[in-house]
Amino acid sequence: MTSAAANETYRAVILIWSVGAIISTLELLSLRAHFAPGRLFAWTLVRRRLARGEHFRSLLDALLARGFTGLLVTRLVAVVALALTPKVSALLNVSFAVVLVTTLLLLLRFEWGKDGSDQMSTVVLIAIYIGFGPISDDFLQKASLAFISAQTCLAYGVAGVAKLVSPIWRSGSALALILDTSTYGSAGAAAALRQHDGVGRILTRSVVAAEVAFGLGLVFLLPAPLAWTLLAWGVAFHVATAVLMGLNTFLWAFVSTYPAIIYIHSLLWT
Amino acid sequence: MTIFVHAAVVAFFGLWLVATLIKQARTPWAHVVQRHDRLSIVPQWTFFAPNPGRSDLHILYRDRRADGCYTAWTEMNTTSARSPWSWLWNPRKRVRKAISDAVGALASIPQSEVGPEIMVSRAYLMLLSTVCSAERPVDARYREFVIAATDRTDPDAVPRVRLRSALHPL
Numbered sequence: 001m002t003s004a005a006a007n008e009t010y011r012a013v014i015l016i017w018s019v020g021a022i023i024s025t026l027e028l029l030s031l032r033a034h035f036a037p038g039r040l041f042a043w044t045l046v047r048r049r050l051a052r053g054e055h056f057r058s059l060l061d062a063l064l065a066r067g068f069t070g071l072l073v074t075r076l077v078a079v080v081a082l083a084l085t086p087k088v089s090a091l092l093n094v095s096f097a098v099v100l101v102t103t104l105l106l107l108l109r110f111e112w113g114k115d116g117s118d119q120m121s122t123v124v125l126i127a128i129y130i131g132f133g134p135i136s137d138d139f140l141q142k143a144s145l146a147f148i149s150a151q152t153c154l155a156y157g158v159a160g161v162a163k164l165v166s167p168i169w170r171s172g173s174a175l176a177l178i179l180d181t182s183t184y185g186s187a188g189a190a191a192a193l194r195q196h197d198g199v200g201r202i203l204t205r206s207v208v209a210a211e212v213a214f215g216l217g218l219v220f221l222l223p224a225p226l227a228w229t230l231l232a233w234g235v236a237f238h239v240a241t242a243v244l245m246g247l248n249t250f251l252w253a254f255v256s257t258y259p260a261i262i263y264i265h266s267l268l269w270t
Numbered sequence: 271m272t273i274f275v276h277a278a279v280v281a282f283f284g285l286w287l288v289a290t291l292i293k294q295a296r297t298p299w300a301h302v303v304q305r306h307d308r309l310s311i312v313p314q315w316t317f318f319a320p321n322p323g324r325s326d327l328h329i330l331y332r333d334r335r336a337d338g339c340y341t342a343w344t345e346m347n348t349t350s351a352r353s354p355w356s357w358l359w360n361p362r363k364r365v366r367k368a369i370s371d372a373v374g375a376l377a378s379i380p381q382s383e384v385g386p387e388i389m390v391s392r393a394y395l396m397l398l399s400t401v402c403s404a405e406r407p408v409d410a411r412y413r414e415f416v417i418a419a420t421d422r423t424d425p426d427a428v429p430r431v432r433l434r435s436a437l438h439p440l
Contacts, residue, residue, distance in 0.1 A: 027361035040368060040400045045392050107309045111392060112375070113368030119313035126311065130279055139276050147283040151313075154287065158294045158315035166320035174322045180422045182326045182351065183366055190422075239357075246356035246363055 005263065006141040010132045011086065012259035013148070017124050018083035020117065020252025021099070025076045027249075028106075035068055043068070046111055064109050075102035093134050100129050116155075117249035123151045124256055142267070148260040149220075155254075156234075157215015163208045170208075172201025179244060186244040207237065220265055227265055231258050286312070325419040327370055328429070331401045333410035334437065343416075346404060372396050373417050373432055389436060398438060412437045 034040045043065035050060060063071055078098035085092040103125055107114070131144025163169035168177065176197070179190040193200035210233050213219070219230045235258075238251040289312045293303045303312055329346040348369055352360065372393035379388065388394055401415040414437045418429040 023359065027359065027364065030361045031364065034365060038399055039403050040365060040396060042396075042399050045396055045399065048392060104309055107311065110368075112371035112396065113364045114310065115363070115367055116313070116315065116317055119310075119315075122311055123313065127283070130282075135275060137272070140279055143276075143279055143283060147287070150287060151290065154290060155313065155315040159317045159319060162294075162316040162319035166322075168322060169319060174318070177324045177423060178318060178322045181323060182422070183370070184323060185422070242357040246352045246360045248357055248360045248363075 003138055003141065005266070006138070006145065007132075009145060009259045009263040010128065010141070013124065013128060013256050015083055016252055016256035016259070017121065017128075018079050020121060020249045020256065021079045021103075022076065022083075023252070024118070024121070024249050025072055025079065029069070029072050029076075032069060041110070041113070043109075046109060049111060050108060060108070063105055068109070071102055071105060074098060075106070078102065088136075096129055096133050100125060115247075115250075117247070117253040120151075120155065120253040120257070121249075124148055124253070127151075145260040145263050148257050149264045152254065152257040152261060153214050153217055153219065156211040160208055160211025160213075160215050164212060169204060172204045173197075175204040175207070176200040184245045184247075189244050210234075210237070219261055220268055224265070224269065231261065234258065290315070323370075324423070325421045325430075327366075327373055327432070328418045328420060329369065329397070329401060329415060330418060331404065331413055331415040333406055333440070334412040334414075335407065336409040336411050341407065341410070344404070346401065369397065369400070376433055386436075394435075397433075398435065401435075402438070402440065406440060410440055413440055414438065 031041070036042070037044060043061075046064070047057070047060065050057075075098070078095045081091060081095035082099055085095060103122060107118075107122065110118075127144040127147045131141045163174070166174070168174045176190060176193040179185040179193060193203075210230065213230060214234070219227050222230070235255055238247075238254055241247045242251045289303050289307070292299045293307075293312050293314055294300070294316060327348070329348055330343045331346065332343045333341045335341065348366055352362070356363075375393040376388065376391065389398075397415070397417070402413060406413065415435045416431050417433040418431050420429045421427055
């Protein structure tokens with residue numbers, strides 16, 4: 001595998017990742033009112049957790065309270081620049097650094113309200129920065145793509161095993177129960193699963209089976225057509241959870257890791 | 271020089287993977303990882319498992335007026351139906367998740383250890399902030415709130431009260 005293949009993989013990862021980052025940044029901008037004093041995400045509450053030393057506190061006040069909208073706009077511009085800059089350049093390095101710093105600051109800003117897509121986005125961003133940022137070389141590129149692939153398999157594997165030990169998931173009723181909530185559900189899908197409970201059981205158990213398969217590393221051990229089937233299941237799964245459960249940013253965060261998996265699979269099979 | 275950079279990166283990625291593995295089980299080691307992970311970069315991957323969320327959380331509040339009478343309970347708009355575009359655009363999920371996380375943090379405290387000091391916890395203060403930001407009558411003097419969980423699969427079931435606040439001056 002050439003460095004060109006690794007660079008193409010990087011472009012694919014960063015393009016898919018950027019879509020999710022743009023959506024989540026715009027969503028945060030639309031929630032600006034919730035960041036005001038006395039509201040759900042009031043800075044004064046978060047500050048109690050972080051406050052250390054006067055200078056650090058003043059810096060955080062400036063960035064995460066008074067300048068929070070500016071921080072989000074800066075991140076948005078930097079993500080767009082990162083997605084649109086194809087070749088190694090000063091602009092790419094600057095955008096990369098700005099996206100990384102603003103992402104880490106956002107992690108500090110939220111104690112609650114983050115989800116798995118934020119976690120996977122962070123994993124991908126930090127790893128890809130190490131592999132393809134200013135200190136990039138052939139070894140670091142491969143190491144970062146291998147790490148992203150390993151975290152993805154770990155994510156699905158842990159989720160699969162946690163479901164496997166759960167009687168509700170093993171019984172096949174979990175999906176119908178989740179879809180019957182207002183928070184993560186879909187009234188139409190829940191009603192359909194109630195009418196056809198056999199379908200619900202098959203779908204629930206297929207989620208457990210596929211996640212465990214990822215966890216066992218089958219996506220690397222199986223030959224290309226079968227491995228791609230597992231990835232196709234992953235795309236379909238995330239599209240379904242976006243449509244039925246409103247988990248819109250999981251799709252971009254998790255699918256952005258698939259080019260890395262394909263790259264590592266190709267390394268192992270050639 | 272390069273070999274040291276490579277070794278450092280491999281060690282960093284390895285440590286991150288090990289920390290991620292440790293964090294997945296509810297052990298004292300997981301708490302150690304959590305305590306040292308100030309940026310929350312070590313993920314928790316047990317989505318909807320082992321216990322899938324089967325209930326919806328509702329925040330209700332009422333005010334005590336200047337004459338001592340209470341207003342009726344009002345529900346905050348936190349579980350409103352998702353828009354048809356939520357597959358693409360769903361900012362409200364972060365609000366719902368924050369409330370659910372805060373309630374989860376408070377619920378995780380053993381009942382025997384719950385005392386008035388819970389009111390200075392960040393989770394409680396966050397919920398109180400949210401509730402107090404809702405509109406109020408001009409003569410409202412105090413506000414209290416409850417977090418209740420309902421189960422759509424059992425519409426006849428009585429909502430379970432997960433948290434009842436003290437009466438707070440407005």
